Amino acid sequence: xxxxxxxxAADGLSDADALHSFGVRMVFAAGEEIYAQDENAEFVxxxxxxxxRTSRLTYDGRRQVGDFYYAGELFGLEAGEAHSYAAEALxxxxxxxxxxxxxxxxxxxxxxxxxxxxxxxxxxxxxTQKHLFMLGHRTAGEKISHFLLDIAERTGGGPITLPxxxxxxxxxxxxxxxxxxxxxxxxQADQVLKFDGLRLFxxxxxxxxxxxxxx
Amino acid sequence: xxxxxxxxAADGLSDADALHSFGVRMVFAAGEEIYAQDENAEFVxxxxxxxxRTSRLTYDGRRQVGDFYYAGELFGLEAGEAHSYAAEALxxxxxxxxxxxxxxxxxxxxxxxxxxxxxxxxxxxxxTQKHLFMLGHRTAGEKISHFLLDIAERTGGGPITLPxxxxxxxxxxxxxxxxxxxxxxxxQADQVLKFDGLRLFxxxxxxxxxxxxxx
DNA sequence: CGTTTCTTTGAATCCGGTCAAGGTCCGTGG
DNA sequence: CCACGGACCTTGACCGGATTCAAAGAAACG
Numbered sequence: 259x260x261x262x263x264x265x266x267a268a269d270g271l272s273d274a275d276a277l278h279s280f281g282v283r284m285v286f287a288a289g290e291e292i293y294a295q296d297e298n299a300e301f302v303x304x305x306x307x308x309x310x311r312t313s314r315l316t317y318d319g320r321r322q323v324g325d326f327y328y329a330g331e332l333f334g335l336e337a338g339e340a341h342s343y344a345a346e347a348l349x350x351x352x353x354x355x356x357x358x359x360x361x362x363x364x365x366x367x368x369x370x371x372x373x374x375x376x377x378x379x380x381x382x383x384x385x386t387q388k389h390l391f392m393l394g395h396r397t398a399g400e401k402i403s404h405f406l407l408d409i410a411e412r413t414g415g416g417p418i419t420l421p422x423x424x425x426x427x428x429x430x431x432x433x434x435x436x437x438x439x440x441x442x443x444x445x446q447a448d449q450v451l452k453f454d455g456l457r458l459f460x461x462x463x464x465x466x467x468x469x470x471x472x473x
Numbered sequence: 474x475x476x477x478x479x480x481x482a483a484d485g486l487s488d489a490d491a492l493h494s495f496g497v498r499m500v501f502a503a504g505e506e507i508y509a510q511d512e513n514a515e516f517v518x519x520x521x522x523x524x525x526r527t528s529r530l531t532y533d534g535r536r537q538v539g540d541f542y543y544a545g546e547l548f549g550l551e552a553g554e555a556h557s558y559a560a561e562a563l564x565x566x567x568x569x570x571x572x573x574x575x576x577x578x579x580x581x582x583x584x585x586x587x588x589x590x591x592x593x594x595x596x597x598x599x600x601t602q603k604h605l606f607m608l609g610h611r612t613a614g615e616k617i618s619h620f621l622l623d624i625a626e627r628t629g630g631g632p633i634t635l636p637x638x639x640x641x642x643x644x645x646x647x648x649x650x651x652x653x654x655x656x657x658x659x660x661q662a663d664q665v666l667k668f669d670g671l672r673l674f675x676x677x678x679x680x681x682x683x684x685x686x687x688x
Numbered sequence: 689c690g691t692t693t694c695t696t697t698g699a700a701t702c703c704g705g706t707c708a709a710g711g712t713c714c715g716t717g718g
Numbered sequence: 719c720c721a722c723g724g725a726c727c728t729t730g731a732c733c734g735g736a737t738t739c740a741a742a743g744a745a746a747c748g
Contacts (some may be wrong), residue, residue, distance in 0.1 A: 314606070318687065322606045338595040342602055346657040376591070383598045387557055390536045390601060391529070394608040394647025398704065424727065432609025434705060439728050456713075456727070472533065613736065639695065649737060654696055671695070671745070689748100696743070703736085711728070718721080 280364065280371065281356035286347040293334065295344040301355050302375055303334040308351020309421035312336065312343035313429065323430035325385065326422060328412055335379045336386075348421040393432045396472075401431040402441045403471035406451070410461060420457045445470070487683045495579065495586065496571035501562035508549065510559040516570050517590055518549040523566020524636035527551065527558035528644065538645035540600065541637060543627055551601075563636040578609045608647045610688075616646040618657045618686035621666070625676060660685070 283306070286292055288333075292303065295314055305327050312324035312333065324343040327333045336343055358375070361368040392401055401414075405427065410418055421426075427437045445451045450466045453459045461467055498521070500667055501507055507518065510529055518525075520542050527539035527548065539558040543550045551558055573590070576583040607616055620642065635642075639657075643650045660666045665681045668674045677684055 314602075316606070317609075318573045318726095320610050322609060324602070336602070337599065338592070342599060377553065379598065380594065383594065383601060384552065384557060386598060386605060387529075387539070387551065390605040390608060391531075393605060394537060395531075395535050435727080436706080436729085437704060440704095443728070650695075651697085651738080652736060655736095658696070692745105692747080694743105694745075696741105698742100700740105701723085701736105701738075701739100702734105704733105705735090706733080707731090709728105709730085711726100713724105713726075715724095716722085718719105 261325070280361065280368070281354045284353050284355055286351050286353060288347060288349045290347045292345040292347060292353060293341055295341060297344075297391050299337050299339060299341050300359060301334060301357055303345070304332050304354040304356070305329055306352040306354055307368065309348040310345055310351060310353075311348050311422060311426055312345045314343045321429045322432075323426055325389070326409070326426075326430070328421075332375075332378050335375060335382050348426075362370060398431075398433050398437045399441055399444075399470055400472050401433065402427070402438060403467050404473070405431060406445075406461070407467060407471055407473075417454070417458055417460045420459070495576065495583070496569045499568050499570055501566050501568060503562060503564045505562045507562060507568060508556055509561040510556060512559075514549065514552050514554060514556050516549060516572055517547060518560070519569040519571070520544055520628045521567040521569055521649060524563040525560055525566060525568075526563050526637060526641055527560045531626060535649075538641055540647070541624070541641075543636075547593050549588075549686050550590060550597050563641075605637050612687055613646075613652045613656055614659075615647050615687050616648065617642070617653060618660070618682050619688070620646060621676070622686055622688075632669070632673055632675045635674070648676070678681045 267395075274410075281301075281304075284356075286308075292310065293299075293301070307329055309328040309329075310333060314322045314324060316322075321468050324336060325333075326348070331344060334341065358372075361375075364371070392404060396404070406418075409420070413419075422430075424435045424438045428438045431438070442451070442453070445467070446453055448466065450461070450463045451453070451459050452462045477586070495649060496516075496519075501523075507525065508514075508516070522544055524544075525542040525548060529537045529539060531537075537558075539551060539654075540548075548560060549556065571585075571586075576587050576590075579586070579638055611619070621633075624635070628634075637645075639650045639653045643653045646653070657666070657668070660682070663678075663681065665676070665678045665685070666674050667677045
């Protein structure tokens, strides 16, 4: 799971409000770009509300979705100097933007924050490695089942709303929109999922989904 | 390209010999394990001679090769606390092993070294992202052509010796040994490569190989 | 020199991609 | 409120590249 600021509290920092002194709050509309591919990476971002996708476009038109981020998570760390992925709001969302270079000015608290950024970067590497394995060695059914379990875990229990479209899922998993659609239909036919609209579903048979995911 | 210690010299450090005061030199035989999957990550490694592969085994027997490393390169950074991949010597090789925690004791030089480790970690993340894209969106022909160009670039001009077997290449690219073998045979039939033995080859038509790789 | 391991090649199969058509959802404006 | 239009999603049929299974061939090693 991407790095969560909850650890800051655990680390002794009073609470999320204290963080706001480091950055500025911004609101983005659905589809808006938060930062561009190859843009200078001077900021880190904490997602306060909504969902974000990072993606990368190649010269030949193919797209890779790097990851999805949910409320509370930190993003924009995926690079050193420049962002190798762009970040876009999946729906209306609110983001805390923190200038990395400014952290040096904040003494001890800034330093603690800097360490957390490093920890989050290592975490990002780890997550990328897992994703890599999934793309290389898994069937479409495994990929999609795994994706659903991941999103369920990250967004908490109960019914799940997918903030992204089918094409986003396909580009995340290195497959096609048709395969995503077919697999979801099949999972529903097998009574593993129950959709209520295109974006809202419940996992009705978790064990079966885990079996499919072949964790 | 994985992080190379050449930058240390560029950064002002006298030369590679100075580094040796930080670590100890070790020799590994072909196939020997340098560190294990899930082992504590207290050391970083610089490969002095030979070639190394990192790999990860899953409970159901599938294997992902994380990367290959060549002389001069730094490895073992792919994790925070524990190694998510194991590292094995592909042939006889010589490695400089540096204890990360000890670097704090070395004052300014140690700190510079620590910064370099961070830079190398970010580099590792970047390389993993590229690899991820390759696994997700490329055909077997593109993967293998790209792999050959990468290895050619990293090991310098002239004839190239593959330090790894076909199965390693397959597990690195998320394909099968048969597909690797077939593709290499086809590339040779098309006069793009010329093999002299199983492991030694020259690129006889680089432009064609780049076209295949679809860079 | 024999054995073992690795590699190549062939043939059959199948998963997933592609192409095509139809359906659903949703916002907009009449 | 309803009709329209466009974006998004689903489904079907077909095709092809890659995997799988099988067997022969080449290289490495003691």
